[in-house]
Amino acid sequence: MFYLREHRQRVEFREGVRDQATVAMGIAAWGLMTGVAMVKSGLSVLEALLMTLIVYAGSAQLAAVPMITAGAPLWVILAAAFCVNLRFMVFSAHLRPYLMHLPRWQRLVSGYVTGDLSYVFFARRFPKPGQTPEELARQQAYLMGNCAVNYVAWMLASVVGVLLANAIPTAWGLGFAGILALLGVLSSLAxxxxxxxxxxxxxxxxxxxxxxxxxxxxxxxxxxxxxxxxxxxxxxxxxxxxxxxxx
Incomplete structure:
Protein backbone atom coordinates (compact mmCIF):
# COMPACT_ATOMS: atom_id res chain seq x y z
CA MET A 1 0.00 0.00 0.00
CA PHE A 2 1.28 3.45 -0.96
CA TYR A 3 0.31 4.80 2.43
CA LEU A 4 2.75 2.41 4.13
CA ARG A 5 5.45 2.71 1.48
CA GLU A 6 6.04 6.35 2.25
CA HIS A 7 6.80 5.48 5.91
CA ARG A 8 8.64 2.17 5.70
CA GLN A 9 12.08 3.69 5.16
CA ARG A 10 12.01 5.59 8.45
CA VAL A 11 13.60 4.25 11.62
CA GLU A 12 10.44 5.12 13.54
CA PHE A 13 8.39 2.75 11.38
CA ARG A 14 10.65 -0.15 12.36
CA GLU A 15 10.47 0.93 16.01
CA GLY A 16 6.67 0.82 15.81
CA VAL A 17 6.82 -2.67 14.29
CA ARG A 18 9.19 -3.85 17.02
CA ASP A 19 7.10 -2.45 19.89
CA GLN A 20 3.82 -3.89 18.64
CA ALA A 21 5.47 -7.25 17.92
CA THR A 22 5.91 -7.70 21.67
CA VAL A 23 2.13 -8.02 22.11
CA ALA A 24 1.25 -9.51 18.71
CA MET A 25 0.68 -12.99 20.15
CA GLY A 26 -1.92 -11.65 22.59
CA ILE A 27 -3.65 -9.74 19.80
CA ALA A 28 -3.61 -12.88 17.65
CA ALA A 29 -5.11 -14.98 20.47
CA TRP A 30 -7.89 -12.44 20.89
CA GLY A 31 -8.50 -12.34 17.14
CA LEU A 32 -8.58 -16.14 16.89
CA MET A 33 -11.04 -16.38 19.76
CA THR A 34 -13.26 -13.68 18.23
CA GLY A 35 -13.31 -15.47 14.88
CA VAL A 36 -14.29 -18.74 16.52
CA ALA A 37 -16.90 -17.04 18.72
CA MET A 38 -18.65 -15.41 15.76
CA VAL A 39 -19.15 -18.72 13.96
CA LYS A 40 -19.99 -20.67 17.13
CA SER A 41 -22.63 -18.04 17.92
CA GLY A 42 -24.48 -18.75 14.70
CA LEU A 43 -23.06 -16.40 12.05
CA SER A 44 -22.25 -17.94 8.69
CA VAL A 45 -18.62 -18.03 7.57
CA LEU A 46 -19.32 -15.26 5.05
CA GLU A 47 -21.03 -13.07 7.66
CA ALA A 48 -18.19 -13.61 10.13
CA LEU A 49 -15.55 -12.79 7.51
CA LEU A 50 -17.36 -9.63 6.46
CA MET A 51 -17.76 -8.55 10.07
CA THR A 52 -14.06 -9.11 10.70
CA LEU A 53 -12.92 -7.22 7.62
CA ILE A 54 -15.35 -4.32 7.92
CA VAL A 55 -15.82 -3.75 11.64
CA TYR A 56 -12.26 -4.53 12.84
CA ALA A 57 -13.16 -4.03 16.50
CA GLY A 58 -13.01 -7.14 18.64
CA SER A 59 -14.80 -5.79 21.69
CA ALA A 60 -17.66 -4.42 19.57
CA GLN A 61 -17.89 -7.69 17.63
CA LEU A 62 -18.04 -9.77 20.81
CA ALA A 63 -20.67 -7.43 22.24
CA ALA A 64 -22.81 -7.42 19.10
CA VAL A 65 -22.72 -11.10 18.08
CA PRO A 66 -24.75 -12.49 21.04
CA MET A 67 -27.33 -9.76 20.48
CA ILE A 68 -27.55 -10.53 16.77
CA THR A 69 -28.09 -14.24 17.40
CA ALA A 70 -30.62 -13.48 20.15
CA GLY A 71 -32.65 -11.34 17.75
CA ALA A 72 -32.13 -8.09 19.62
CA PRO A 73 -33.50 -4.89 18.06
CA LEU A 74 -31.05 -3.14 15.75
CA TRP A 75 -30.92 -0.03 17.93
CA VAL A 76 -29.80 -2.10 20.93
CA ILE A 77 -27.02 -3.74 18.90
CA LEU A 78 -25.84 -0.39 17.52
CA ALA A 79 -26.02 1.26 20.93
CA ALA A 80 -23.96 -1.50 22.54
CA ALA A 81 -21.31 -1.38 19.80
CA PHE A 82 -21.23 2.41 19.98
CA CYS A 83 -20.81 2.45 23.75
CA VAL A 84 -18.12 -0.23 23.71
CA ASN A 85 -16.16 1.82 21.18
CA LEU A 86 -16.62 5.21 22.84
CA ARG A 87 -12.99 5.06 23.96
CA PHE A 88 -11.92 5.62 20.36
CA MET A 89 -13.49 9.08 20.47
CA VAL A 90 -11.09 9.87 23.30
CA PHE A 91 -8.19 8.38 21.33
CA SER A 92 -9.05 10.40 18.23
CA ALA A 93 -9.38 13.64 20.21
CA HIS A 94 -5.91 13.08 21.64
CA LEU A 95 -4.41 12.15 18.26
CA ARG A 96 -5.95 15.11 16.45
CA PRO A 97 -2.93 17.45 16.84
CA TYR A 98 -0.66 14.69 15.52
CA LEU A 99 -2.73 14.00 12.39
CA MET A 100 -4.53 17.19 11.37
CA HIS A 101 -1.82 18.08 8.84
CA LEU A 102 -2.69 14.95 6.83
CA PRO A 103 -5.26 14.78 4.00
CA ARG A 104 -8.68 13.65 5.14
CA TRP A 105 -8.40 10.18 3.58
CA GLN A 106 -5.16 9.54 5.46
CA ARG A 107 -6.74 10.65 8.73
CA LEU A 108 -9.63 8.25 8.09
CA VAL A 109 -7.24 5.37 7.38
CA SER A 110 -5.18 6.18 10.47
CA GLY A 111 -8.30 6.25 12.63
CA TYR A 112 -9.57 2.96 11.22
CA VAL A 113 -6.36 0.99 11.79
CA THR A 114 -5.47 2.44 15.21
CA GLY A 115 -6.21 -0.10 17.94
CA ASP A 116 -6.05 0.07 21.72
CA LEU A 117 -2.45 -1.00 22.12
CA SER A 118 -1.35 0.98 19.06
CA TYR A 119 -2.68 4.08 20.78
CA VAL A 120 -1.05 3.14 24.08
CA PHE A 121 2.37 2.60 22.51
CA PHE A 122 2.11 5.80 20.48
CA ALA A 123 1.01 7.96 23.42
CA ARG A 124 3.91 6.68 25.52
CA ARG A 125 6.45 7.14 22.73
CA PHE A 126 5.28 10.62 21.75
CA PRO A 127 3.66 12.49 24.67
CA LYS A 128 3.54 15.72 22.62
CA PRO A 129 2.86 16.34 18.91
CA GLY A 130 5.80 17.32 16.72
CA GLN A 131 6.51 20.96 16.07
CA THR A 132 7.87 20.57 12.54
CA PRO A 133 6.68 18.64 9.47
CA GLU A 134 9.64 16.26 9.85
CA GLU A 135 8.80 15.48 13.48
CA LEU A 136 5.17 14.88 12.59
CA ALA A 137 6.23 12.58 9.74
CA ARG A 138 8.40 10.54 12.12
CA GLN A 139 5.52 10.22 14.56
CA GLN A 140 3.17 9.12 11.78
CA ALA A 141 5.73 6.53 10.62
CA TYR A 142 5.87 5.05 14.13
CA LEU A 143 2.08 4.90 14.37
CA MET A 144 1.77 3.20 10.99
CA GLY A 145 4.45 0.61 11.82
CA ASN A 146 2.67 -0.15 15.05
CA CYS A 147 -0.76 -0.36 13.42
CA ALA A 148 0.50 -2.56 10.57
CA VAL A 149 1.56 -5.31 12.97
CA ASN A 150 -1.64 -4.99 14.98
CA TYR A 151 -3.80 -5.21 11.84
CA VAL A 152 -1.98 -8.17 10.33
CA ALA A 153 -1.91 -10.13 13.61
CA TRP A 154 -5.60 -9.52 14.23
CA MET A 155 -6.85 -10.14 10.71
CA LEU A 156 -4.85 -13.30 10.06
CA ALA A 157 -5.79 -14.87 13.38
CA SER A 158 -9.44 -13.84 13.14
CA VAL A 159 -9.80 -15.20 9.60
CA VAL A 160 -8.17 -18.48 10.70
CA GLY A 161 -10.60 -18.62 13.63
CA VAL A 162 -13.58 -18.10 11.32
CA LEU A 163 -12.46 -20.70 8.77
CA LEU A 164 -11.47 -23.32 11.32
CA ALA A 165 -14.11 -22.60 13.98
CA ASN A 166 -15.75 -26.00 13.67
CA ALA A 167 -12.40 -27.79 13.78
CA ILE A 168 -11.02 -26.02 16.88
CA PRO A 169 -12.00 -27.88 20.07
CA THR A 170 -13.64 -25.89 22.83
CA ALA A 171 -11.21 -27.58 25.21
CA TRP A 172 -8.43 -25.39 23.85
CA GLY A 173 -9.70 -22.66 26.13
CA LEU A 174 -9.61 -19.87 23.56
CA GLY A 175 -12.11 -17.90 25.58
CA PHE A 176 -9.62 -17.72 28.43
CA ALA A 177 -6.87 -16.68 26.00
CA GLY A 178 -9.11 -13.87 24.80
CA ILE A 179 -9.77 -12.79 28.38
CA LEU A 180 -6.03 -12.66 29.02
CA ALA A 181 -5.56 -10.49 25.94
CA LEU A 182 -8.28 -8.13 27.11
CA LEU A 183 -6.73 -7.97 30.57
CA GLY A 184 -3.46 -6.99 28.92
CA VAL A 185 -5.19 -4.14 27.13
CA LEU A 186 -6.95 -3.11 30.35
CA SER A 187 -3.71 -3.09 32.35
CA SER A 188 -2.00 -0.95 29.72
CA LEU A 189 -4.81 1.59 29.68
CA ALA A 190 -5.29 1.78 33.47
Missing part, protein backbone atom coordinates in the same frame (compact mmCIF):
# COMPACT_ATOMS: atom_id res chain seq x y z
CA UNK A 191 -2.56 4.39 33.80
CA UNK A 192 -4.21 6.78 36.29
CA UNK A 193 -6.24 6.47 39.51
CA UNK A 194 -9.40 7.65 37.73
CA UNK A 195 -9.01 5.01 35.01
CA UNK A 196 -8.48 2.31 37.63
CA UNK A 197 -11.63 3.41 39.44
CA UNK A 198 -13.63 3.43 36.20
CA UNK A 199 -12.42 -0.09 35.34
CA UNK A 200 -13.38 -1.36 38.79
CA UNK A 201 -16.81 0.25 38.67
CA UNK A 202 -17.48 -1.08 35.15
CA UNK A 203 -16.45 -4.60 36.15
CA UNK A 204 -18.60 -4.57 39.29
CA UNK A 205 -21.61 -3.17 37.42
CA UNK A 206 -21.26 -5.73 34.63
CA UNK A 207 -21.29 -8.58 37.15
CA UNK A 208 -24.17 -7.09 39.15
CA UNK A 209 -26.27 -6.68 35.99
CA UNK A 210 -25.30 -10.05 34.49
CA UNK A 211 -28.89 -11.33 34.53
CA UNK A 212 -30.16 -8.62 32.19
CA UNK A 213 -31.20 -9.89 28.74
CA UNK A 214 -29.45 -9.10 25.44
CA UNK A 215 -26.12 -8.42 27.18
CA UNK A 216 -27.47 -5.11 28.47
CA UNK A 217 -25.10 -5.46 31.42
CA UNK A 218 -22.46 -4.08 29.05
CA UNK A 219 -24.41 -0.83 28.66
CA UNK A 220 -25.00 -0.69 32.42
CA UNK A 221 -21.26 -1.12 33.04
CA UNK A 222 -20.30 1.64 30.62
CA UNK A 223 -22.94 4.05 31.92
CA UNK A 224 -21.91 3.39 35.53
CA UNK A 225 -18.22 3.96 34.81
CA UNK A 226 -18.89 7.20 32.90
CA UNK A 227 -21.24 8.48 35.60
CA UNK A 228 -18.85 7.82 38.49
CA UNK A 229 -15.94 9.41 36.63
CA UNK A 230 -17.98 12.53 35.86
CA UNK A 231 -18.96 12.78 39.54
CA UNK A 232 -15.35 12.37 40.70
CA UNK A 233 -14.06 14.92 38.19
CA UNK A 234 -16.80 17.37 39.14
CA UNK A 235 -15.94 17.12 42.83
CA UNK A 236 -12.21 17.30 42.15
CA UNK A 237 -12.61 20.51 40.15
CA UNK A 238 -14.12 22.11 43.24
CA UNK A 239 -14.43 25.83 42.77
CA UNK A 240 -13.18 25.95 39.19
CA UNK A 241 -15.13 27.89 36.62
CA UNK A 242 -18.19 26.27 35.07
CA UNK A 243 -17.17 24.02 32.22
CA UNK A 244 -13.68 23.53 33.65
CA UNK A 245 -12.65 19.94 34.05
CA UNK A 246 -9.49 18.17 35.06
CA UNK A 247 -8.40 15.53 32.58
Missing amino acids: SSPLRIVSAGVAGAAAVAAWALPLKLNILVAIASAVAICLIIESRASGGSAPGGRHV
